[in-house]
Amino acid sequence: MHVSKYKNRSLATTSFTTADEFDRENAGIRGELQRAPPRNHKEAKAKALSREGYRCAITGDPDLLVLKHGVKRMPTMINTQCAHIFPESLGLGLENPAKAEQVSNFWDILRTFGYAELRQELDGEGIYRLENVMTIDARCHEQFETLNLWLEETDVLNVYKLRGNRVWNLYGEVTQVTFDTDDPVNLPVPSPEYLRLHAACCRIARMSGAADYVEETWRDFEDMSVLSADGASADLLHFALESFSSDPNQVTAQ
Numbered sequence: 001m002h003v004s005k006y007k008n009r010s011l012a013t014t015s016f017t018t019a020d021e022f023d024r025e026n027a028g029i030r031g032e033l034q035r036a037p038p039r040n041h042k043e044a045k046a047k048a049l050s051r052e053g054y055r056c057a058i059t060g061d062p063d064l065l066v067l068k069h070g071v072k073r074m075p076t077m078i079n080t081q082c083a084h085i086f087p088e089s090l091g092l093g094l095e096n097p098a099k100a101e102q103v104s105n106f107w108d109i110l111r112t113f114g115y116a117e118l119r120q121e122l123d124g125e126g127i128y129r130l131e132n133v134m135t136i137d138a139r140c141h142e143q144f145e146t147l148n149l150w151l152e153e154t155d156v157l158n159v160y161k162l163r164g165n166r167v168w169n170l171y172g173e174v175t176q177v178t179f180d181t182d183d184p185v186n187l188p189v190p191s192p193e194y195l196r197l198h199a200a201c202c203r204i205a206r207m208s209g210a211a212d213y214v215e216e217t218w219r220d221f222e223d224m225s226v227l228s229a230d231g232a233s234a235d236l237l238h239f240a241l242e243s244f245s246s247d248p249n250q251v252t253a254q
Contacts, residue, residue: 035186037129044128045082049135051187056080056137058162058177063135080135083144084127085194086118091127115197131191134179150202151177151195158189164202 038044054063056078063080067073094100107119122132136144143149143164151160158179179189 037125038133039125040128041082041088044130044133045135047130047187048082048133049080051130051181051183051189052080052135055135056140057134057179058136058140059174061137078137081138081141083134083136083141085132085134085190085198086122086127087145088127090122091124094124115193118193130188132194134190147202147205150199152199153192153196158192160195163199165206 038047049063049065054066055061056063059078061076061078062071062074064077067077090103090106094103107123110116110118120126121129126132140149149162149164152163154161154176160177160179162175162177181187181189
């Protein structure tokens with residue numbers, strides 16, 4: 001079993017022959033980050049990538065960005081992407097009345113199930129808060145946003161089991177992911193509550209006959225222009241939260 005655990009750490013301008021050498025270096029190429037919370041996608045990506053130690057939070061593969069800082073190429077290097085647990089589009093395009101109404105319905109459903117505080121946390125620029133983002137490679141990102149990959153809580157805080165379809169083929173021996181940070185105030189780890197709700201939607205999506213519909217409605221929230229004006233896109237969240245609230249264990253993760 002491989003455990004993916006990457007603290008908020010830096011890389012050195014050194015040639016590495018092993019992953020262990022890469023991990024031991026801490027020369028501070030990250031630089032001083034602003035203390036203000038991220039206000040856009042670019043800032044969220046930069047801070048999350050720093051928190052993740054310039055790696056994919058799931059596979060542990062280093063980001064190619066480190067090459068710009070003099071780190072020589074390693075056998076496995078990738079371009080990470082900024083993945084949002086709650087879709088980024090919830091905070092975008094709200095000047096459109098139809099979308100603003102749909103997003104409002106989304107928050108109303110959360111409030112109905114006891115998550116009223118999430119609107120204050122995630123509304124507007126709050127969607128970029130570090131508790132809602134992580135840097136992962138393109139394969140992981142695609143599977144995560146289409147509800148084919150999720151992180152399941154364990155008894156240990158911020159330690160998750162990797163769950164989903166084709167996990168073994170995509171991620172090799174990685175079965176467990178741990179989030180950690182050296183700066184919990186300015187670089188907090190992803191929210192267990194947000195990941196719990198995402199996992200609930202994923203488990204529902206795996207139910208027989210529900211996967212296609214669930215994936216389609218969840219993708220509505222990734223539409224950067226207009227969400228369904230009739231409220232259909234909120235059905236997924238309502239369905240998942242209702243099922244999760246009644247019995248969070250009724251759907252067994254793969």
